[in-house]
Amino acid sequence: MKRIVRQLGSLLIATALVAGCSSGDDQTQQQGWVEEEVSFTDSAGLTLHGTYRHQGEDAGPAALLISESGQTDRNGDNAVAGPVGNMRQLAEYLSEKGIASLRYDKVGTGKTGLGPHAQNPAAVGSAAYSAGARAAVRYLAARPGTDDSRISVYALGEGTIHAMTLADDLEPDAPRIHSLGLFQPLPGRYLDIITARVKVDVEAAVEAGAKTPEQGQTVLDAWAAAVEEARTRGTAPRQLPDGLGAILNPGNVNAVVEADAIDPLALAAKVPTGTPVLLTCSDSDGQANCASVRPLTAALKHTALTVLDLKGVNHVLRDDPTDNVANYAKPGPLSAQLTAALDTFVTK
Structure with missing residues (x-):
């Protein structure tokens, strides 16, 4: 049973929120691309910190990146698994396709920390994560370099819950979400x-x-x-x-x-009809194997859905058929299976 506790550690909301690690912003950039340190505030008064990766201020497509649950920061680095870096790699991939991106430290991680939640960290739950995502996408939409008709959201694991919530946000100031990337999603309650x-x-x-x-x-x-x-x-x-x-x-x-009160199938049913959606699952991912996500794919049938069945890819989107948490931080590129699918998806 200790094995299941370790495996669920990267999926589940942390039992105690503490600041996560961060791999920093000193990565080599493609020519002309800038990683700008930014901050914005959510509805609870929490200041969230993130990285806005962009190339000038000419309006173009932009993407919000939402990391996995628990103690996982803007780059995908996790306090348990280590410096994974997969979300930073995703941002770099999107740059190659001319897409700006915003990734951010969720509540309890990185430079964001707990803020006003410090007095009662045990009360932090899905609502706080969703509030952060709502603030992030509004910040991204307001940037001069963002074409507000081409905003995408890419999320991993439990982050896909908040991505779908954004797609169905009916508030007057809510940006329209053009497309969704739901990577290894939470398939049920x-x-x-x-x-x-x-x-x-x-x-x-x-x-x-x-x-x-x-x-x-x-x-x-x-x-x-x-x-x-x-x-x-x-x-x-x-x-x-x-x-x-x-x-x-x-x-x-x-x-x-x-978190348990949220039904991913109900959220999926509310994603606007015709929205381009890329959903991934893997035969090597015990958290999001392809059999477990079938009800979710059925709930998304009204969208322009692409389902990518990955082979031998672990939960952090790298080629590793063992899906061992101890390997998550090992250096390596995002799986070529994923990037090949993204090559087509980002053009939709």
Whole structure:
């Protein structure tokens, strides 16, 4: 069960928000492209810091990049997995296609930190992340170099929830989202996804002889009871077997319940008809394998949907069939399978 806790660490909302690491902005730039340090403020008064990568102020297409959940900063660097850098690489790829981009440190990460949430970090949940995304896309739309008819949003993992929220934002000042890149998306409700992973892990432990069937059932029953308690009463047990308390506990239950209340299928159904959408899944990604995302693809059938079934690609979009979290920070390019699909998608 410790394995599932480690694997879920890069997917799930952090049990305690702390500042994440950042790989900085001293990367070699393509000629004429500038990485500008910027900041903007969300509706809660939190100042978010980010990198606006652009080339002059002639209006052109622009993209907002939203990183994975938890302690993952603007560059895709994660306090658990290390300096992954995949979102920085995505920004650099988009530059090659003439697309400006904004990536930012979410609440609790990088230069942004907790701000006004510092007094109650356990209360930070999906609403705070969505507020940051809304502020970011409005900032991007207001830049002189942004063609507001060509704003795209590219997001990874749990970030895809906030990307779809932006596509359905009906506020008067909300920019229209031209297209969405939903990479390795969260395919269902938060606690349902965890429950499925727990069942797989317990079954594997029983089959390997590490647990008796009775011991396995005890773990499943305890987890099921904890999920029911969280959903019906908004509380969590102080102890759970096999390290599952790291995923759900009294300190993070409010954030978990808030995330669990979001149904990605309902959000997908509200994405405007005809919106170009690129959705990826991978046979090597235990968090977003292609079978698990099929209901999401069905919910997006009214869009101009492209589904990319990746082979041997890990959750951080690099070629690695093991999808081992320990390998996420190993240097390497984004998978050529992804960039080949993007070569066509960015022209839509």
